[in-house]
Amino acid sequence: MRRFQQWALLAIMLALCTSALTAQQTYPYNGVYDQRSGHFAFTGATVHVGPDRMVDNATLIIRKGKVVEVTAAGSVPAGAVEVKMDGKHIYPSFVEAYGSYGMPEAKRGGGGWGDPPQTDSKTPGAFSWNQAMRSETEAAAMFKADAKAAKSLRDAGFGTVSTHHQDGISRGSAAVVSLADGKENDLILKRRSAHHLSFSKGSSRQNYPSSRMGTMALLRQAYHDAAWYKKQNGEETNLSIEAWNDLQALPQIFDASGNWQDNLRADMIGDEFGKQYILLGGGDEYQRLQALKESGATFILPLKFPKTYDVADPFAADLINLGQLRHWERAPANMAAVAKAGIPFVITTHGHKKMSDFTAALRKAIKSGADAKVAFAALTTGPAELLGIGDMVGTLEKGKLASFFVTDKDYFTDEATVYQHWVQGKPYVLKDLDVVSLADGYELMIDGKSFKGEVSGKTGSQKMKIIAAGDTTGVEATTSTANGLMTLRFKPEDADGFYRLVGAPTTEGGYAGTGQDPTGKTINWSAKATDGDDAPEKKDKQEKKEEDDKMEFVSRLTYPNIAYGADAGAMKVGKYLIRNATVWTNESEGILENTDVLIDNGKIAAVGKGLSAGGATVIDGEGMHVTAGIIDEHSHIALSSVNEGSQVSSAEVRMNDVIDATDENIYRQLAGGVTTSQLLHGSANPIGGQSALIKLRWGKTPEEMKFAGADGFIKFALGENVKQSNWGDLYRNRYPQTRMGVEQIFESYFSRAKEYGEAMKAGKLVRRDLDLEALLEILNEERFITCHSYQQGEINMLMKVADRHGFRVNTFTHILEGYKVADQMAEHGAAGSTFSDWWAYKYEVNEAIPYNGAIMHKQGVLTGFNSDDAEMARRLNQEAGKAVLFGGVSEEDALKFVTLNPAKMLHIDDRVGSIKAGKDADVVVWNNHPLSIYARAEHTFVDGIEYFNRAKDAEMRKAVREERNALIQKSLDAKKGGAKTQRPSGKKRRTLHCNSLDHMQEKHAH
Known part of the structure; x- marks a missing residue:
């Protein structure tokens, strides 16, 4: 009877609420109009009004889909239907700030992999030139209620979603919608809640952008275009830009979920244009908390955690690196x-396909140290305020939507069961309210015999183990609590049949009733709850479980958080005295024997004999050699992408945008004595991107690695790559396709850049063009060219283009036929950064010779050797030695090929490149002659910080092995404890070269 009454009441509630929700203002009503207001009073529950307010034994009153009031032990108003919620908990519905509920799937555009590159947008109409810029997209116009998806989200506690179409770089506006049933007109609570952006092109097949740096350049250009569009007088109609401008007053939410570095990249764009983005995180924020805090951003955190690695097979386990294991933990x-x-x-629930997985992850995060109250706010008031809908949702305060869910326990600290979810005053039933939640344990008296009952599981699916006196294992009982009654059926190990028992609740919170024993005899029984202090064994067990659940890490947190990452305390400037070493000064003093070098406050303080230590750490330099740090003029390490080859000119892109401070090659190259690297764009197009100059400050952020105050450089390229002769038959639609065309590209772009500069000087309303702006900087001697080159004809061609337009080519890199035109290079003033002995690896280098560097040097060309390769860079000292072997260059001059000369090429020789008092303390201590194949870097300093110490490296190797083993053992324990597992899969870093192409559809390069 009771069950019938409950479902009858529910049917009434549904009828009352449905009419209130679907009484639409502009739609005709088919049938007899129902004016009932959905007036309810929920009594006896603990109502969590919000994260900071809770009312026990409360009365929650709602009417017309909104909250009227919440009072302690309040009366039921006349006309309200009372819903008894004794012992239950009521919470405001959660708010999803980053959803796609009700949105169509983002489908890839037309065409296949066998089609030629798409250079233009295929979007019809007066929209953006770039198909990934979809500012005109309006989620409210696309929204379609989805009953199945809505139920899944409601079951997880969500009642409101800010939804958007997750497609493109600018994704347009999001809409706030309710998860109730009904017509879309009633479910859309706010038409425009945020402007969404991302680093992903989404469904666009258009070539540009093809890299992370290209995306960032496109975003910068969009801001400049939008500013120009406001001022232009009808020169162009662009609906995408108009929409972009309309969206700027909204919260700006950026999907930067690749990793913490993408968080910082997005924030960098925002800072440049006065925008404080709200950032969708990647779940690894713990790795760089201080830098992310300084961004000032609010984060939308996903709770998507890696599954435990199945490391039972020791050989398969070797596929997993330490960084992966650390992140899992x-x-x-x-x-x-x-x-x-x-x-x-x-x-956010973002990243979870099953909402039950999100709920489990939320509780796991709380068990791992998150404060339940903070988590509550992050799901309710936080997103409501962020989206500007705090007047509607987030709490159960007067006037807000009656959106809430009902549980049997504290939702955030216990394994709570959700019974009902009301959205806009409309009820959705998940479980029968009459299902009783059992205590953790019972003392049972059955026909005069004593038993213990241990309960496990969640409400509605709880199990009881019956343990007889003197027994230690017990037997499982079939348990039911339907209709408020408890039924038990179990068979003791020493019995021939089953006990069958039925009992009603007692006033003390237990049960009592009758039943039959295994012989069929009618008996009496009772069960007394043993929660709390009455059950010390259970309490001890619970305390032990809580202790086991506490997060205790066996892994270290380093910077970056991978093997051989630096400790925070290690990245400090020290005072060092290198005593009695052979010092290669690269200055007029030459090579000094038995000499001391004092490093203090990040600088070389003194060079001489018998220097005072003065509290410095002393390094015995007996038998050692000291040189300036090696400088690699042409490198592609520490980058997440290298080519934006989709257009003939990508001068607008910046390698500074894609510095990857987590590249282990930084540490490896420090072990080879490298301290400074120029990170160049690749050679996919004639005019490449702007270079990044970094010091190898291992453990620092990308911004902290940049060489402050250095001149700007840019990569140009000549030869086979840029005219796409080695790209395949599909790549025949991008100009140029010949070497003649390459020259014409340079002529055209520099002519346009000159016109652009003249128009700006004249004060005309000029659309700011980041591509032409970088080329104008070359003409104004504010940016300098490093040009990928091989053959003499092309080298001469670019020098002549430069002469015609009034600038100088700073450096020809590779330049394997430099020996043929060395005199003309010297006359022009161009430097040559070449390989020591690479040749015949493609057709256009067939005439390379190992004497190239020596010949250029003897002709007066500023000459250096570069790596263009992560492995070679670790041995540039040996490459320099080859200049002595091939061509008889002096040892001092040969060392300058990889130290002082590249410093001069990069215009930083006033800071680095030689051992001189006052210069940056970028210093290497070698155990042998620095040009020898036997030489090893024992100490490498950058700015006076010891970033590499060979003795400490040996200690770290041992520590890494021990830590890795501890994490593997923890993984095995987790698997044994029932954790879901994944097969081992390695994360091998892609080594980038000049011709490496990036594809944004691979989403993230990290």
């Missing part, structure tokens, strides 16, 4: 770490 504690750092955040 620490990811669940990311939320706690972000909160502790004082970084504002909200929580």
